[in-house]
Amino acid sequence: MSLKTFKGGVHPGYHKSATEQKPVVPAKPPAVAIIPLSQHIGAPCEPLVAVGDEVKMGQKIGDSKGFVSAPVHASVSGKVTKIAKCNSALGRPVDAVFIENDYQDTWHESVQPHPDWENLTADELKKIVREAGIVGMGGATFPTHVKLSPPADQKIDYVLVNGAECEPYLTADHRAMLERPEDIVCGLKLAMKIVAAPKGFIAIEDNKPDAIEALQKAVAGEENIEVAVLHTKYPQGAEKQLIKVLTGREVPSGGLPAAVGCLVQNAGTCIAIANAVRKGLPLIERIVTITGSGIKEPQNMLVRVGTPVAEVVEQCGGFTANLRKVIIGGPMMGLAQPGVADLPVTKGTSGILCLTDKEVTIDEIHPCIRCGKCVDVCPVSIMPLFIGSSVEQGLYDRAEKYNALDCIECGCCSYICPAKRPLTQWIRMAKGEIAAKKAAAK
Amino acid sequence: MENKLIVSSSPHIKSPESIKSVMSDVLVALFPAVLAAVIFFGLPALITILVCTLAAMLTEAIILRNKNIFGDGSAAVTGVILALTLPPNPPWWLCVVGSVAAITIGKHVFGGIGNNIFNPALVGRALLLVSWAGHMTNWLTPVELTATATPLASSSHPGFFNLFVGAVPGSLGETSALALLLGAAWLFYKGHISWRIPCTFLAAVFVMGSLLDGGFSLSQGLFHVLAGGVMLGAFFMATDMVTSPVTPRGQLIFGLGCGVMTMLVRLYGAYPEGVTFAILLMNALVPLIDNMTLPRKYGEVAK
Numbered sequence: 017m018s019l020k021t022f023k024g025g026v027h028p029g030y031h032k033s034a035t036e037q038k039p040v041v042p043a044k045p046p047a048v049a050i051i052p053l054s055q056h057i058g059a060p061c062e063p064l065v066a067v068g069d070e071v072k073m074g075q076k077i078g079d080s081k082g083f084v085s086a087p088v089h090a091s092v093s094g095k096v097t098k099i100a101k102c103n104s105a106l107g108r109p110v111d112a113v114f115i116e117n118d119y120q121d122t123w124h125e126s127v128q129p130h131p132d133w134e135n136l137t138a139d140e141l142k143k144i145v146r147e148a149g150i151v152g153m154g155g156a157t158f159p160t161h162v163k164l165s166p167p168a169d170q171k172i173d174y175v176l177v178n179g180a181e182c183e184p185y186l187t188a189d190h191r192a193m194l195e196r197p198e199d200i201v202c203g204l205k206l207a208m209k210i211v212a213a214p215k216g217f218i219a220i221e222d223n224k225p226d227a228i229e230a231l232q233k234a235v236a237g238e239e240n241i242e243v244a245v246l247h248t249k250y251p252q253g254a255e256k257q258l259i260k261v262l263t264g265r266e267v268p269s270g271g272l273p274a275a276v277g278c279l280v281q282n283a284g285t286c287i288a289i290a291n292a293v294r295k296g297l298p299l300i301e302r303i304v305t306i307t308g309s310g311i312k313e314p315q316n317m318l319v320r321v322g323t324p325v326a327e328v329v330e331q332c333g334g335f336t337a338n339l340r341k342v343i344i345g346g347p348m349m350g351l352a353q354p355g356v357a358d359l360p361v362t363k364g365t366s367g368i369l370c371l372t373d374k375e376v377t378i379d380e381i382h383p384c385i386r387c388g389k390c391v392d393v394c395p396v397s398i399m400p401l402f403i404g405s406s407v408e409q410g411l412y413d414r415a416e417k418y419n420a421l422d423c424i425e426c427g428c429c430s431y432i433c434p435a436k437r438p439l440t441q442w443i444r445m446a447k448g449e450i451a452a453k454k455a456a457a458k
Numbered sequence: 459m460e461n462k463l464i465v466s467s468s469p470h471i472k473s474p475e476s477i478k479s480v481m482s483d484v485l486v487a488l489f490p491a492v493l494a495a496v497i498f499f500g501l502p503a504l505i506t507i508l509v510c511t512l513a514a515m516l517t518e519a520i521i522l523r524n525k526n527i528f529g530d531g532s533a534a535v536t537g538v539i540l541a542l543t544l545p546p547n548p549p550w551w552l553c554v555v556g557s558v559a560a561i562t563i564g565k566h567v568f569g570g571i572g573n574n575i576f577n578p579a580l581v582g583r584a585l586l587l588v589s590w591a592g593h594m595t596n597w598l599t600p601v602e603l604t605a606t607a608t609p610l611a612s613s614s615h616p617g618f619f620n621l622f623v624g625a626v627p628g629s630l631g632e633t634s635a636l637a638l639l640l641g642a643a644w645l646f647y648k649g650h651i652s653w654r655i656p657c658t659f660l661a662a663v664f665v666m667g668s669l670l671d672g673g674f675s676l677s678q679g680l681f682h683v684l685a686g687g688v689m690l691g692a693f694f695m696a697t698d699m700v701t702s703p704v705t706p707r708g709q710l711i712f713g714l715g716c717g718v719m720t721m722l723v724r725l726y727g728a729y730p731e732g733v734t735f736a737i738l739l740m741n742a743l744v745p746l747i748d749n750m751t752l753p754r755k756y757g758e759v760a761k
Binding site for chain 2: 267352376401402
């Protein structure tokens with residue numbers, strides 16, 4: 017059987033064995049939950065509670081009038097002690113509601129199952145998804161109800177569940193697929209119902225045969241859902257690559273998947289949709305992979321949103337002495353952190369990756385030897401080497417000509433470069449400069 | 459503990475490959491050709507290769523004020539390749555002049571590694587060829603080492619078996635197609651060269667040799683592929699990373715151009731061999747070729 021794959025990409029070491037066989041265990045609820053008011057792409061929420069208020073688990077504590085936004089909910093019951101800045105993985109402090117946990121886990125009265133969920137209309141379902149604060153849980157955190165509202169003239173033919181989990185080290189989606197396959201299929205069917213898509217795919221890399229088996233079992237009898245087995249290669253789970261691989265369609269440059277009739281949802285997001293629709297649960301917890309040689313006991317944990325990263329790390333035995341880098345997310349696209357103080361787990365935290373001096377190298381940057389490997393591995397066929405040299409010279413117009421704006425920031429070029437040139441970083445710089453220039457021209 | 463954390467832009471892991479490891483792989487790939495040269499042409503061949511390599515490495519180390527003479531290994535590659543393009547027993551000073559010229563004029567006047575337009579080893583060779591044509595065409599028969607002419611300039615055909623294993627007069631490294639193919643297979647396996655440049659190069663030579671060298675003859679085409687420096691040029695010089703295109707279509711055009719130019723020189727030019735000038739000429743066109751053959755990006759919208 018020939019496996020489905022895309023053009024380009026790399027084969028980094030996957031390092032998934034530390035956690036892939038470990039069932040998800042619940043993490044201890046935090047003593048103080050730090051709930052950031054912005055855990056998504058789009059307008060930040062305004063707090064709906066005040067200092068001193070008693071809140072219950074699942075209560076909506078922040079919302080926004082903006083369409084591209086998602087409400088946030090209390091992940092514990094207790095008392096609001098302050099509304100202040102906390103750290104975010106992006107490095108920008110964000111406003112957050114601090115809730116002192118009373119350890120009662122008293123559910124808020126708004127959290128009610130929908131017994132008639134199978135008869136709800138698309139609009140009702142979409143409203144439930146929005147109210148549950150669901151965002152893309154692969155890391156991009158784009159509000160899911162917005163994704164589920166494509167322009168009226170764009171018919172959605174396929175809903176794709178992204179279970180590729182191509183980032184090395186991470187196993188959160190893998191465990192989710194193994195342990196909750198029914199929820200994933202349910203979430204997919206709900207998404208298909210909302211956008212009236214006739215066909216669904218669940219895409220999994222072939223390094224997760226147990227997950228493939230579990231989902232094949234779960235979709236047995238579902239005629240319009242197919243489990244697609246993909247070749248294990250990074251970035252197999254990149255949205256545009258996934259669409260091309262499964263449907264042969266290419267998202268036009270600068271466009272969204274809906275333009276080619278596709279909608280992609282992360283496996284974890286599907287579970288969140290199923291939980292919200294069937295049980296009325298808002299998104300207040302998620303599976304996080306805590307791994308890397310810098311952590312003593314790597315694990316997959318079900319963590320309440322708002323739990324300080326430091327507390328999660330403690331439950332995994334703590335850091336090792338030779339820790340050098342803490343990354344929120346995976347090693348290819350994750351965000352390195354200056355520390356873990358005041359940094360909570362959010363809806364988009366797929367992993368806490370701890371690397372030691374063995375993995376973390378500080379490389380001298382050499383001149384480009386034009387080996388062309390970055391061109392070979394680039395999944396969107398742009399010219400990383402030329403964009404890099406343009407940025408070095410401050411020539412951002414030239415960087416744009418070499419299609420800097422089409423970069424998906426997967427990191428393959430920087431990974432493969434024998435001269436250790438930070439190509440992805442330079443392309444990001446180019447994107448920022450080009451965007452700033454365009455904004456100034458308006 | 460926290461003040462020791464490193465914050466940097468993703469990706470956070472890198473492939474183990476470095477310029478040094480790439481160059482070391484190339485040196486390994488050149489080893490069969492070096493071995494063949496020593497087997498066929500004896501001790502003088504070994505001395506020639508050593509002198510060229512040492513001179514190239516020393517020149518680079520002095521220019522870069524680098525105490526580590528091997529450096530990133532690129533100078534050693536230039537030195538070995540230059541030696542392989544020389545006749546079996548050149549005077550030692552010819553080796554030194556060629557290597558120094560290759561590293562200085564061929565590489566560092568442009569800004570060092572990655573910035574040179576022309577293949578450094580071929581710059582050195584071209585300089586020697588026009589300056590000391592006599593020394594550069596002082597061919598010997600293999601093993602017995604008596605003076606002779608190369609197959610390209612002689613009227614007698616040495617036989618395809620001899621051409622393939624390399625038991626023919628010629629430059630040190632160009633004679634044995636077998637040794638060159640072994641080395642090329644290693645480079646291909648390591649992912650440092652693609653099929654595009656060598657195959658189009660050889661195809662152009664084969665087709666033009668079959669059609670234009672005294673009427674239609676496939677064996678004449680094969681002769682042109684195996685004789686002279688085509689194999690060495692196609693697998694080790696035209697594929698030089700720095701001086702060849704990075705785009706897939708550009709590599710096809712580049713290889714084709716090298717083959718065509720080689721045959722134009724061989725069939726209609728003043729020299730019996732044209733690989734050196736063909737590759738140098740195509741080197742000059744690389745920036746142009748790259749920019750004219752940018753790949754179609756994902757999601758490119760037709761205008």
